[in-house]
Amino acid sequence: MITGWFWADVIVKVILALAAMIGMALVAIYAELKVMSHMQHRIGPYYAGGRWGWAQPFADALKFIQKEDLVPEGADSTVFRAAPYIVVAATFATFVVIPFSPSLVARDLDLGVFYLLAVSSLTTLGVLMAGWSSANKYSLMGGLRAAGQLIAYELPLALAVVAVVVQAGTMSLVGIVEAQAAPITIGGLSISLPFLLTGQIVSFVIFMVASVAELSRIPFDMPIAESELTMGYLTEYSSLRFTMFFLGEYAAMISMSAIAATLFLGGYWIPFVSETALLYFGPFILIAKISLLVFFILWIRATWPRLREDQLQDMAWRWLIPIALLNVLVIAFFKVVVF
């Protein structure tokens, strides 16, 4: 029944998810500034807010609010204005299925990971709209690059997820976490382990590479490559419209890390903690795992140079997709034929 309770439930969950998304995105923005600068022997933000420059993301947001909102003359104004809506809405919609504890999940859809892949690929549309509508050469090139890159890496991402689905036997994210919590027997010893340690290491590597590419982060940031395309599809955006793309990007980073944590690292679950304790500590465990993965993504950024456009396509089509396909077959073989 759709009753008042249903709406109250939905509204509370929307508010919680918004707070989680914006809060963690702000932390990720600050972490990026600080982690990057320490990796490069700089101090990084120092003044805003007093200690450690903790208020830097807020200061940035305040600065962007005061900037003039420009729409370039030749631009397709409607499409130009609509693009950030699609990017942010699609990213926020991924938070529907991410389980923060056994009970703290907006909706545990049966389609789970399939829904995630579908919704997160909507951002491609927003990016392409932004690139096309700006009527700017940099934006157009950036948008096309982004489209080519996002579709190429969509496939290894999906196939890495398929490998997990085969092992778990379900697409629901809560189901996948429970499959990891279920004990397995190795040589008479009954133990439960996350999928990363029970045969999904190849899928995890593929998933992380593909998700860094999906997020257009270094070493896969050709769509926004500052030194060649200024900012790619973001070139003409200013003021809070730009900030919304920015927020969407970091929120996507959080949601990708959350998905990776749930699929491969056990999500809200860790070994040796009772089911009831998970109800309370689940969110913190998941956030710890997300932070670990976000740190890893920042670390990659500080380490590798940018790939060339053809190397990027080559890597997806020649290496990642065949490996991901074979990986699915190997895991299915072990699941169906051996065990």
Add this chain to the structure above:
Amino acid sequence: MRNQYFGDYMTVAVFLLSGALLVAAAIITARIVAPRRPSRLKATPYESGIEPIGGGWNQSHIRYYVFALLFLIFDVEAVFIFPWAVSTDYFKSIGNGALVFFEMAAFVLILLLGLIYAIRKGVLRWE
């Protein structure tokens, strides 16, 4: 059952809507707070500081259309492979595991042949 299904996707719709509302709220705030002094110069497309040459929608070489075609094939494959992945448990329980596995293996290998063909044709070579 139907109500739960409806409720699930209603939630998705509410999430999509509130994501859009967040953007709307931000942009309306900016509209109120930010200054607005439009000028012709500000509205010209950015080309690293020089006057823009030609239009923004110049013809440009699109190398990606082949990838788009390849993507279509593999994405359809992904759609086929998901139901299979979920139902392996069931087929195993009725003793048909190996058969189902080899069927999917044949499907995947045929697709891999297609990919190898595309690579040998030089889709990935950029001159």
